[in-house]
Amino acid sequence: MTDRRPLLRAIFDAAVAAAHPDVVLSEHLRPVPKGKVICLAAGKGAAAMAAAAERHYLDALELDPARLSGWPPTRHGHGVPTRRIR
DSSP, X not given: OOOOHHHHHHHHHHHHHHXXXXXXXXXXXXXXXXXXXXXXXXXXXXXXXXHHHHIIIIIISOOOGGGEEEEOOOOTTXXXXXXXXX
């Protein structure tokens, strides 16, 4: 019998990579508003979403960092480094 685990693992990894916030989130974020941008997210993906939002607003749209804030609580071990959002 053929071991299908490598194929199934490759399919799983491709699906997870395609759904990562770096890939899908920026097209759903609004253009720069007039006021502050407050990033709210929750769950295991919250930190990755906050980091993607930072890249979108600070790097791509060059938003003034003082206008960006947020609080994305996540489970221990799922945090990622961010610049403005705690």
